[in-house]
Structures are given as C-alpha cells and as structure tokens.
Amino acid sequence: MKLRKMLALTLATAMTLSLVACGGSAETTETTTETATETKTEAEAEVKEEAPAAEAEAEAPAGVPTYTQITLGEDYTDLTAEIKWIHHKTDREEDGTIAAMVAEFNKVYPNITVTTEGVTDYAEDALLRLSTGDWGDIMFIPAVDKAELANYFQPFDTLENMSTAINFADAWEFGGTSYGVPYMANAQGVLYNKAVFEAAGITELPTTPDEFLAALQAIKDNTDAIPLYTNYAAGWTMGAWDAYIGTVSEGDNTYMNQKFVHDAAPFDDPGDGTGIYNLYKILYDAVANGLIEDDYTTTDWEGCKGMINRGEIGTMVLGSWAFAQMVEAGENGDDIGYMPFPMTVNGTQYVAAGGDYNFAINVNSSDDNKTAAMVFVKWMTEESGWCYNEGGYTVAKGGQNPDMYAAFDGCEVLADMPAIAGEETFLNDVNAESELSFNAGGNAKVQRIVEAAATGSESYDDIMADWTAKWNDAQDYLGIEAN
Amino acid sequence: MAAMTQVSMKKKRTLGEWARSRDGQKVFVMVAFMIIPLVLLFVFTYLPFAEMFGFSFYNMKYIGERKFVGLKNYIRVFQRDDCFSALKNSLYYMGGSVVQLALALYLATVLSFKVKGGSIFKGFMFFPYLINGIAVGFIFKFFYTRGFVFDTVLQWFGFELENLPYWLKDQSINNISLVGTSVWRYFGQNMVLFIGAIMSVDSELYEAAMLDGANRFQQFMYIILPSIKTIIVLNVILSITGSLSAFEPPYVITSGANGTGTYFVIMHEIAHTQQKVGVASAMAIILLMIIFAATILQKLFFKYVFRSAEDEDLNATARRDKKLAKLAARKAGR
Numbered sequence: 003m004k005l006r007k008m009l010a011l012t013l014a015t016a017m018t019l020s021l022v023a024c025g026g027s028a029e030t031t032e033t034t035t036e037t038a039t040e041t042k043t044e045a046e047a048e049v050k051e052e053a054p055a056a057e058a059e060a061e062a063p064a065g066v067p068t069y070t071q072i073t074l075g076e077d078y079t080d081l082t083a084e085i086k087w088i089h090h091k092t093d094r095e096e097d098g099t100i101a102a103m104v105a106e107f108n109k110v111y112p113n114i115t116v117t118t119e120g121v122t123d124y125a126e127d128a129l130l131r132l133s134t135g136d137w138g139d140i141m142f143i144p145a146v147d148k149a150e151l152a153n154y155f156q157p158f159d160t161l162e163n164m165s166t167a168i169n170f171a172d173a174w175e176f177g178g179t180s181y182g183v184p185y186m187a188n189a190q191g192v193l194y195n196k197a198v199f200e201a202a203g204i205t206e207l208p209t210t211p212d213e214f215l216a217a218l219q220a221i222k223d224n225t226d227a228i229p230l231y232t233n234y235a236a237g238w239t240m241g242a243w244d245a246y247i248g249t250v251s252e253g254d255n256t257y258m259n260q261k262f263v264h265d266a267a268p269f270d271d272p273g274d275g276t277g278i279y280n281l282y283k284i285l286y287d288a289v290a291n292g293l294i295e296d297d298y299t300t301t302d303w304e305g306c307k308g309m310i311n312r313g314e315i316g317t318m319v320l321g322s323w324a325f326a327q328m329v330e331a332g333e334n335g336d337d338i339g340y341m342p343f344p345m346t347v348n349g350t351q352y353v354a355a356g357g358d359y360n361f362a363i364n365v366n367s368s369d370d371n372k373t374a375a376m377v378f379v380k381w382m383t384e385e386s387g388w389c390y391n392e393g394g395y396t397v398a399k400g401g402q403n404p405d406m407y408a409a410f411d412g413c414e415v416l417a418d419m420p421a422i423a424g425e426e427t428f429l430n431d432v433n434a435e436s437e438l439s440f441n442a443g444g445n446a447k448v449q450r451i452v453e454a455a456a457t458g459s460e461s462y463d464d465i466m467a468d469w470t471a472k473w474n475d476a477q478d479y480l481g482i483e484a485n
Numbered sequence: 486m487a488a489m490t491q492v493s494m495k496k497k498r499t500l501g502e503w504a505r506s507r508d509g510q511k512v513f514v515m516v517a518f519m520i521i522p523l524v525l526l527f528v529f530t531y532l533p534f535a536e537m538f539g540f541s542f543y544n545m546k547y548i549g550e551r552k553f554v555g556l557k558n559y560i561r562v563f564q565r566d567d568c569f570s571a572l573k574n575s576l577y578y579m580g581g582s583v584v585q586l587a588l589a590l591y592l593a594t595v596l597s598f599k600v601k602g603g604s605i606f607k608g609f610m611f612f613p614y615l616i617n618g619i620a621v622g623f624i625f626k627f628f629y630t631r632g633f634v635f636d637t638v639l640q641w642f643g644f645e646l647e648n649l650p651y652w653l654k655d656q657s658i659n660n661i662s663l664v665g666t667s668v669w670r671y672f673g674q675n676m677v678l679f680i681g682a683i684m685s686v687d688s689e690l691y692e693a694a695m696l697d698g699a700n701r702f703q704q705f706m707y708i709i710l711p712s713i714k715t716i717i718v719l720n721v722i723l724s725i726t727g728s729l730s731a732f733e734p735p736y737v738i739t740s741g742a743n744g745t746g747t748y749f750v751i752m753h754e755i756a757h758t759q760q761k762v763g764v765a766s767a768m769a770i771i772l773l774m775i776i777f778a779a780t781i782l783q784k785l786f787f788k789y790v791f792r793s794a795e796d797e798d799l800n801a802t803a804r805r806d807k808k809l810a811k812l813a814a815r816k817a818g819r
Contacts (some may be wrong), residue, residue, distance in 0.1 A: 126757055133548050147549055235626075237740050299653035299743055300630035434546070434759050443758045449742045458654060 017124060018177050068159040069183070070167050072380050075110055082113040082436035085367075086138030088131070090124030090359060093327075103386045107378065115375045117376040125443065139367045139375045142359035143182050145442055148426040151181040156363040158183060158379075168383060168397050170357035172420040177379055183379055184357025186394030187405065188321040189415065190245045190343060191353060193328060197337045198227045198316045207341045207409065208276050209351055211284045214344035218293040221316040230288045231306055231315045232452055233300040240448035242320050243285060244441045246343050248418055249354035251281045253347030257414040258441070263428045266484040269466040276347045279466055282451055284344075285319075286462045289455035298452055307331035310338065319343075323358060325406055326393040341409045351413045355395050428482055435476035438469060497703075541766035558767035568768060571748045572775075574660055576736075578728030579748070581664035585672045593679035594705055610611070610673040618670070620749060622737025625666045629653050629738070657743045663734040663745055671727075675720050682713035697805060718787045725783060726776045748772060 013466045094100050095118060104116045121127050128144040131137040132154060146154065157179045158164055164171035164180040175183030180363070197273070202221040210212040218229035233239035248258030253276070262268060271279040288294055295301060309315045311332030318324070322340060329335035361379045363372055384387060384398045393404050395415075421429060433439045438447050447469070454460035477484040503509045541558055545551035562568055592610065596603050613621070628634045629652035636649055652662045690708050699707070710717075732749035735741050741750035748768070756765035 129547060147546075150548055150686065184626070234742070235740070237742070289606050297654050299651070299659070299739060300626065300633075302630075344667040387684045434761065437755075439758060446742065446758075453656075453743055 004200050018019055040437050053107075058167065059476050066156065066369050068157075068163065069180075069376060069380055070159050070163045072377055074377070074381055074385060078373060078377050079111055080113065081111065081370065081374055081377070083370045084115040084117070085140060085371050085374050085378065086117045086119070087140040087375075087378070088119045088121055088128065088137050089142055090121060090128075092120035092122050095120030095439075099388075099391075100337075103382070103388060106386065107381050110381070111374075111377060112379065116378060122174035135366065137364070139364050139371045141364070142185070143362045145430075147430055148174070148176045148421075151176045152365070154362075154365060155181045156365045156367075156376075157181055158363075158376070167399060169399060170355075170397065170417055173357040174360050174362070175420055176426060177423075180476075182357070182360025182362050183383055184360050184397050185382065186323065186392050186398050187355055187357050188323045189340075189355040189395050189410065190250060190321055191340050191410070192343055193310065193318045193320055193324060194339050194341055195227070195288045195310055195313050195316060195337050196339045197313050197334070198225055199339075201227075201313075202223045202316070208344040211280050211287075211345055212275065214284060215287055215293070216289070218288055219291070222293055224441075225316070227314055227316045228295045228309075228361065229293040229316045231301070231310070231318050232285070232289070232294050232298050233303055233306060233318065234449060234452050235301040236303040237445040237449070238443070239303065239320065240452070241441075241443060241445040243282065243448050245321060245354060246281050246345070247278055247440060249352050249416045250343045250345055251347075253350060253352045253414075255354070256419045257458060258418045259421040259429060260419065260425070262440075263425070263432045263477070263482055264484055266474060266477070267421050267470060268471045271466075276277060276345055281345065282448070282466075283462060285448070286451050286455045286465075289452050290458075294452075298456070311335065313337060322393055322395065322406070328393070329393075339409065340406045353410055353413045353415045354418060355415050356417050357397065358394070396481070420455065428480075431480050432473065432476045432482060435479055436469075436472040438472060510648065510789035525702065537766045537769060540762055542591055543763045545762050546760040547762060554763065558763045559771070561764055562767050562771055567746070567751055568748065568771075571746055571751045572729070574745065574747045575729050575731065577660040577664050578667065578724055578731045581668050582721075582724035582728050585662045585668040586675060586717075588668070588758045589672045589720075590679055590717070593676045593683060594709060596676070597680050597683040598701075607677065611659050611677050614674040614675065616670070617748055618733040619737055621666060621670050622733055623664075625734070626738050629662055659739065659743060663738060666734045666738070667731065671724075675724075678716055678720060679713065682716040683709055714787075718783075721787070722780055722783055725779055729776055730772065799811060 032264065067077070075322065089095070089100075091100065100118050100120075107116065108114070117138075124142070125144055128137070128141060131145070132144060143151075143155070151174060155174075159167075159180055161171060161175045161178050161180045164183075168183060170184050170187055171180050173184060174180065198221060199217070202217070202224040204217050204220055208217045213433050221227055221462065237247070248262065249255045251257075254261070269278055271277065289298075306315065307328050308331045310318060310328050313334065318328075325338065325340050328338045342353050345351070361382065363375045363379065367375065384401075387448040389397050390393075390402055390404060393406055395407070396403055420426075427441075430442070433442050433444070438444050450460075451462075451465060454462070454465060474484065476482075504513070541653065542553060542555060543551040544554045544558070592606075596607060600606070616624075631651060635652065636646060639649060640646060650658055653659045685707060689748050691704060694704050694708060730749050731747045732753070735745045735747050735750050736753065739745045741747070741754065746754070749772075752765050752768045752772075755768065
C-alpha cells in the first residue's frame with residue numbers, strides 16, 4: 003500500500019516537473035544580468051571613446067571593433083579564432099548552403115573557424131539556451147525583451163552609425179545602440195501561382211479585400227486549385243497574418259510599435275476595407291465561403307511547397323522569405339509570383355518590409371571571438387549573397403534586389419518604426435498579458451478565426467469584441483494609457 | 486582546555502572504533518548505496534519541484550525580473566475559462582483508459598491460456614509502446630488525413646468517402662480520434678503487465694476450479710481477478726492520472742488547436758508562448774492537487790469494490806464447502 007502511494011506521488015510529481023526543467027536556470031540568469039550590465043556600460047564607454055579614434059587610425063582598432071569600423075578583406079585577415087553560430091535555417095544547413103558560405107568566408111579569413119548548428123524549433127530552444135548562456139558566439143535573436151538586450155549581446159554600433167551601413171538597423175535597437183543585424187529582410191505580401199490566376203481569368207492583381215475574395219472565388223469556380231491554402235496545422239503559418247498589421251492595414255509605419263498599444267479600439271471596423279478588422283476578415287470570409295483547403299487540420303507545410311509549385315494552390319499569405327522555397331520545390335518555379343497584400347489605404351498600397359531574424363554576438367565571449375564574430379556577421383551581410391539568394395529585400399545599403407519584387411512598383415515600401423523611448427517593452431507586455439501575442443507566436447488566436455468560420459461557432463464580430471476586451475484588460479492591468 | 490581535548494579525543498576514538506566495527510561498516514554501506522538514488526531523486530525531482538512551487542508565487546518570465554505576487558497566480562488560474570474547460574477533454578482520455586484496460590485485461594486473459602501464435606500476438610500488440618510518442622503523433626497525423634490511410638482502409642470495407650467524417654476537423658469526434666492513438670499505444674503495455682501478473686497465479690487453482698466445474702468466465706472472475714487486483718488498481722490509477730495529464734497526442738497531431746487542447750497543452754502554451762511562467766507553475770500545482778484528489782478517491786473506491794469481491798469469493802468458498810459436505814453426507818448415508 004505504502005509503495006503504491008509513494009509511486010503515485012512520485013509519478014504525479016514527475017509529471018508536473020516537465021515545466022520546471024525549463025525554468026531552473028532563471029537563478030543563473032540573474033547573476034549574469036548583473037555582470038552583463040557592467041560589461042555593457044564598459045562596452046558602451048569603449049564605443050564612445052573609439053568612435054573619434056577610429057577616424058584618426060582606420061586600421062584595426064584595439065579591443066572589439068564596431069561593425070562600421072571593419073573593412074572587409076583588409077582588417078583581421080590573420081585573426082585566429084573559433085566561433086560557433088546557432089541558427090534556425092535547418093534546411094540550409096542540410097543542403098550545404100551554409101557550409102559553402104563558410105568555406106567562401108574562409109578563403110578571406112582562413113584562421114577563423116566557424117562551427118554552425120541548425121536548431122529545429124528555434125524560437126523556443128534559442129530562448130532557453132540564451133538563459134543558460136550555453137550557445138556559442140553568434141545567434142539569431144529570439145523573442146527577448148529589448149531592455150534585456152544589453153545583458154546578452156554585444157552592441158554592433160550606435161544606431162546612427164549602423165543606419166548608414168544597413169537597412170532595418172532599428173529592429174533590435176535599445177537606447178540608441180544597435181544589437182542586431184538582419185540576415186535578410188522580408189517584404190510582406192502574398193504568394194500566388196501565376197498560372198492558376200491566368201486559368202481563373204484574373205488579369206489584374208487584386209488590391210482590396212473584396213477584389214481578393216472575388217479572385218479566390220474565381221479560382222474556385224474556374225480551376226481545381228485550392229484558392230487559399232491556410233497551413234492551419236503548422237500553427238506559425240497562421241501567426242504570419244500578424245505581419246500585415248500597421249504598415250499594410252493602417253498605412254502607418256508607426257502603428258505597430260508605437261500606437262497599437264495605446265489604441266483602445268484597435269479591432270473596430272473603420273468601414274473602408276482597411277484596418278486590423280478587415281485584415282483578418284479576409285481569412286474569416288475565405289473560410290466561411292469554402293475558399294480554403296478541404297481539411298485544414300491536416301495541412302502539411304512541406305507538402306504545400308510542391309502543391310503551389312504544381313498549380314494545386316492559388317494563394318498563400320506568407321512573407322517573401324517563403325518565395326525561394328516555393329520556387330525550388332518543383333519544376334514550375336517560374337509560375338510563382340509575389341504580390342502586395344490586397345489592401346489599399348487612401349488610394350495607396352503599402353508594403354511592410356523588415357528584417358528577418360537578426361545576427362547577434364554573445365557579450366560574454368572573449369574579445370577575439372567577438373571580433374571574429376563581428377567580421378563574420380559583416381561578411382555574411384555584405385559579401386555572402388545569402389540575402390539575395392533567399393529572395394530577400396536587401397539588408398546592406400545599396401544592395402541588389404531580386405526580380406520578384408517587380409509587382410511592388412508603385413507601392414509604398416516602409417519599415418516599421420521602433421517604439422518610442424521609454425515604451426520599448428509596452429508591446430511585449432500587452433501582447434503577453436492579453437495572450438494575443440501579435441507577431442510573437444500568437445498562432446492560436448488566428449487558428450480560432452478559422453475554426454469559428456468553419457464551424458460557425460462564433461461570429462467574426464464576437465471574436466473581435468473578445469480581442470478588444472482582452473486588449474483593454476491588458477492595458478488596464480499594466481496601466482498603459484489608451485484612447 | 487586539556488579536559489576538552491581529552492573528551493574529544495575519546496569521542497574520536499570511539500567514533501573510529503565504531504566505524505571499523507561491523508555495525509559501523511553496515512551503516513556506511515547502506516548510506517553509500519542509498520546516496521546515489523537519493524541525490525538523483527532530490528536533484529531532479531524534489532529540488533525542481535520546490536523551485537516551481539516558488540515560481541508559482543511570482544509574476545515572471547524566463548528571463549528578466551520577477552515580482553512576488555502571492556496567491557494572485559492561483560486566483561488567475563481559477564478566473565481563466567480555458568484551464569478548467571480543458572479538463573473536460575481529460576474525460577475523453579479517462580473514457581479511453583477504461584476501454585484500454587478492459588481490452589488489455591481481456592486479451593491478457595485469453596493470451597495467458599495456451600493460444601496458437603500467442604507470443605507473436607503479444608509482440609505485435611506490445612510493439613506500439615516501444616515507438617516514441619512524437620513518432621506516434623506523426624504516424625497518426627497522416628493516418629487521419631482526409632483520403633489517406635484510415636479512410637482508404639475503411640473504403641475497402643465498403644464505406645463511401647463522402648459519408649466518412651473528418652477525423653481531426655470535426656470537433657465532435659476529433660478528441661475521440663486522439664484518444665484512439667493513446668489507446669493504441671498503451672494497451673499493449675497494460676496487457677503485458679496483466680499477463681505477468683496472471684502468470685504468477687498458481688495453476689493448481691485452475692485445475693481445482695475445473696474439477697469443481699467452473700467455466701473460463703468463472704475462473705476469471707473468482708481466481709484471476711482477485712489474484713491480480715493489485716496490478717489492476719495500479720494500472721487504473723496510472724491511466725487516470727495519465728489521462729489528466731495527456732499531452733503528446735494533442736500537442737503533436739493537432740497542436741492543441743480546434744478544441745483538442747488538454748490541460749497540459751494549455752499549460753505549455755501559457756508557459757512557453759505567453760511566457761507567464763508563474764501562472765503556468767500555479768496551473769501545475771493545481772493539477773497536482775487534482776491528481777492527488779483523484780488518486781485518493783480511486784483508492785477509496787477500490788477498497789469498496791474489492792472488499793465486496795472478496796466477500797463474494799468467501800461466499801463461493803462457503804457454498805462449495807456446503808456442497809462438499811452434502812456430497813459427503815450423501816456418501817456416508819449410502
């Protein structure tokens with residue numbers, strides 16, 4: 003009897019422990035925080051001192067150089083270091099693209115050894131590894147609070163200096179210092195199959211939600227293709243809809259990071275086919291009218307690439323990063339097209355562009371490793387051609403853009419502005435508190451729209467009212483002013 | 486001073502002597518053997534548990550500052566409507582575990598008697614348990630996909646595809662589909678445990694029962710069932726607590742969407758996506774309490790059920806004694 007009791011108790015305990023395993027390292031984090039803050043102030047001081055010095059002697063400055071101080075191919079070519087880079091591009095790790103780029107890098111910097119590790123389920127794993135400190139020298143920044151950046155990452159340079167060298171330098175900016183360099187940039191549009199559009203008799207790309215739904219209906223009526231493939235089962239593909247908030251939906255690139263958290267009624271219908279309301283309404287209406295795949299619960303992300311390539315899918319709502327993968331997935335790569343999101347604000351179609359994952363350098367690495375990492379990141383950005391090959395919007399200033407962006411002529415391409423100083427954490431806080439998590443893994447809320455539309459369990463206005471209530475509660479709880 | 490040194494010297498000497506003695510050595514050996522499992526248990530079970538218990542009183546994320554909020558996290562768990570509605574999904578898994586145990590017990594009984602190819606059947610039925618839970622999830626994701634394996638098999642038996650439901654999309658049956666995967670995976674393991682227990686029953690009892698004219702069902706009711714009740718109770722308790730904390734099938738197959746999110750999946754979402762570690766820890770503690778309560782209730786229940794089973798058993802013996810006595814009396818009278 004006692005044995006059984008003990009067994010049941012131990013089991014019950016063990017089951018509840020799965021959670022803790024992840025949280026156990028929080029203690030160490032705190033200590034790192036303190037030391038790291040010191041390092042940060044030191045590092046900042048260094049940057050300030052060196053900036054004028056760098057102009058005087060452009061050759062290899064002492065300590066860790068900043069991003070803009072490095073001249074590729076000249077500085078540090080004899081530096082010896084071993085650096086490790088963890089990233090989320092497991093597909094590129096497997097197909098050898100990354101190894102090829104590292105080999106190319108080693109032609110110029112033969113003594114810098116770069117080990118790479120592709121991490122599946124990166125968003126979660128990277129965060130956990132970040133808190134343990136065991137991750138190497140270079141990583142792609144996961145979802146950390148901006149106030150924490152200095153505790154983990156080496157500053158690249160001041161925002162002012164970085165803005166002269168790269169686009170989207172402000173993605174991971176805090177207090178005027180830039181901590182991240184995007185490996186590529188995405189423009190947010192819609193993937194479509196040109197052949198399917200032609201067969202359906204669509205001659206002009208849709209520019210409003212109504213036109214888009216009409217186009218989907220035409221695909222359904224005139225072809226065998228699935229008009230809009232939701233990729234519901236993968237989850238994150240649903241969260242991809244969040245990327246159109248702000249620049250696309252409001253025509254305002256300050257909305258997402260500055261105004262959204264202060265908006266008391268962000269999910270109300272403005273009545274002119276714009277706004278967040280009409281953005282998600284496209285999805286609701288498409289599902290309700292049967293314009294999506296037959297069984298959305300068993301969609302297959304890997305499989306959908308070949309399907310759109312073969313013309314079995316009409317459209318998919320995904321960032322431009324997906325374009326290259328769809329082209330490579332079969333023989334009909336030329337059929338894949340990319341168009342701006344069908345929403346027109348005051349007569350203009352806006353396109354949001356922004357950095358993808360950002361390179362960042364471990365603040366606790368040795369100076370040599372930091373320098374090597376800095377060189378590597380700069381080389382990856384300016385020389386590797388990775389961004390172009392992936393079909394990305396150029397990160398390096400003045401870089402070449404791929405042809406796929408032809409349809410974006412005449413659109414206003416904007417990058418989201420960073421949050422107002424002192425309010426950097428607001429969006430994260432409201433996101434977490436309301437559990438809507440816009441652009442931060444809030445997939446469940448978009449999946450809910452699909453479920454509601456398919457089963458008729460909730461009306462669209464009910465969902466928006468519920469979101470508004472959650473958003474307002476979070477604003478109240480955190481004491482954030484809303485109007 | 487001198488006296489003190491003397492005393493401690495004396496103590497040390499006795500301690501040393503004791504350590505060299507047989508009793509002392511015995512204690513050392515016991516401690517040495519126990520220290521490893523105890524340390525492992527403490528470091529990987531009780532220490533993290535205590536940490537988590539601590540987390541449940543803080544408003545915290547994985548990184549960044551923590552703020553002590555007392556019992557607020559617990560209050561928030563009770564205020565949320567998704568946490569406890571998720572426990573409703575556990576009812577499906579409990580229902581599934583009843584089916585699973587009944588099936589396992591039936592097959593175990595059949596297979597513990599001489600059956601042609603018994604070992605092969607045992608092997609086939611135990612095999613799913615050896616597959617990794619995540620792999621099982623992926624297998625069933627394709628199994629249930631429209632027009633794939635399951636639908637094809639059903640079409641062989643004359644079902645029309647149009648009449649078949651969407652196994653994962655239809656919210657009235659998708660939980661049952663998921664429970665099916667967990668039954669498929671675990672019934673073989675239960676069966677093997679039951680077979681092991683049944684093997685330990687003295688075979689003379691069967692012979693005696695056969696002489697008394699007991700059929701297979703009576704043998705099962707009065708010999709097998711009472712003999713293996715310990716293992717049955719254990720399996721029931723494990724299955725019920727397991728269904729309260731079901732995670733893998735909904736997480737892998739549907740990622741908890743479409744009304745299939747169990748308590749664990751919701752907890753995972755809150756802890757990892759929303760990063761409300763405090764609330765999730767409070768949820769874990771509350772689940773622990775629920776499991777405690779469920780376990781205690783089950784124990785009381787089984788105490789009642791099996792006592793009456795034993796009583797019946799006793800009655801049966803008494804009846805048999807009476808019959809034997811009658812026979813003997815008849816013989817004597819003749």
